[in-house]
């Protein structure tokens with residue numbers, strides 16, 4: 133018999149209220165032992181919780197019961213909303229441990245059971261994980277939509293269309309010898325497959341912003357040592373995230389700060405100053421800095437005013453970076469500029485900013501907010517949000533392309549490519565062999581979810 137699992141599902145204790153969740157076939161037995169009476173399906177019941185052996189009262193709690201399959205996991209589920217004191221929670225968990233059929237849940241195990249029971253597809257599971265991890269308003273909105281099944285439905289619809297196309301082609305060659313089946317069925321199918329391919333391509337292009345919304349727009353601060361990068365990071369973040377000293381080469385590793393710019397997520401990254409470094413640690417820091425620069429959506433290139441001698445000016449922005457990634461020049465330490473320079477009105481954005489008197493920091497903040505908005509452009513249509521989705525969508529496109537263009541090949545082979553394309557979409561929603569993926573996906577969940 134399947135084990136019944138339990139876990140503290142609310143945050144860390146102590147807290148006002150703690151929620152302990154139980155799921156599995158022994159739920160009715162456990163609940164009736166702890167609080168005598170099982171609540172009506174989906175209704176709350178105020179109960180005295182008692183130790184199953186000693187019958188000592190542990191707490192007075194609200195208990196909810198969801199009869200399977202109409203529950204989150206699809207199994208019988210109970211939730212105990214008790215007081216969130218450490219001793220209370222420990223006592224309730226200890227009581228649950230006394231039942232032979234019960235054991236503590238693994239991270240994400242409730243959701244895993246919901247997936248195994250067909251209550252959620254994989255994109256919904258990922259949406260739920262994203263919702264729990266969401267830090268900004270726009271991330272929350274996207275996650276809610278995905279958790280509600282919008283993305284999974286899109287892929288399921290596409291998959292059904294492909295399955296239908298394949299059925300039409302197979303019917304066409306089954307009846308190829310019969311004269312009354314019009315030969316144009318196949319032509320129509322290949323035209324439809326071409327249309328679907330264009331839809332998926334369009335979806336992939338727009339989904340770049342879905343992925344960015346999930347992970348945050350990557351803005352990387354680069355420049356010579358001592359140019360004022362860490363100070364700028366701290367000034368934009370409004371707190372001391374990075375260490376600032378007068379010594380060149382202070383920042384050795386990559387430092388990240390997650391910002392919520394009016395609802396848009398931005399990851400601002402401080403990096404080691406670029407110069408011809410001698411030491412192994414600094415060289416590695418510079419290698420990491422350049423790597424992050426390559427993955428960036430935007431580089432903020434920090435440049436000190438002329439005449440300041442603190443900077444090693446022998447390292448520049450590598451040429452491949454300045455051509456591949458948009459670069460804004462930020463003239464740091466603007467308070468030291470004499471006389472202050474005028475804003476340049478060239479094609480590159482040039483922003484003077486002083487971390488000391490904060491002049492220009494506001495303007496930089498606003499420019500970054502606009503950049504994040506443009507990069508993310510929150511959309512009402514569902515977008516792919518993970519590289520995993522992108523990977524299978526690309527596989528699907530490759531198979532569709534083969535099917536559509538191979539008009540010199542027998543229809544059986546082309547129909548097989550349609551099947552492969554449908555399977556690729558099935559892998560995104562978890563309808564097709566994804567066993568090896570599940571551990572990776574559920575590993576990100578916390579215990580109790």
Ligand SMILES: Nc1nc2c(ncn2[C@@H]2O[C@H](COP(=O)(O)OP(=O)(O)OP(=O)(O)O)[C@@H](O)[C@H]2O)c(=O)[nH]1
Nearest residue numbers: 357358359360361362363381382383405465487488
């Ligand atoms: N006057 C003035 N000094 C600044 C400003 N920003 C930074 N500094 C000073 O410049 C020095 C270097 O600043 P950091 O922010 O550590 O520079 P960095 O580019 O991160 O340096 P590395 O980590 O060595 O690459 C420190 O002494 C700061 O106090 C500024 O806006 N105005």
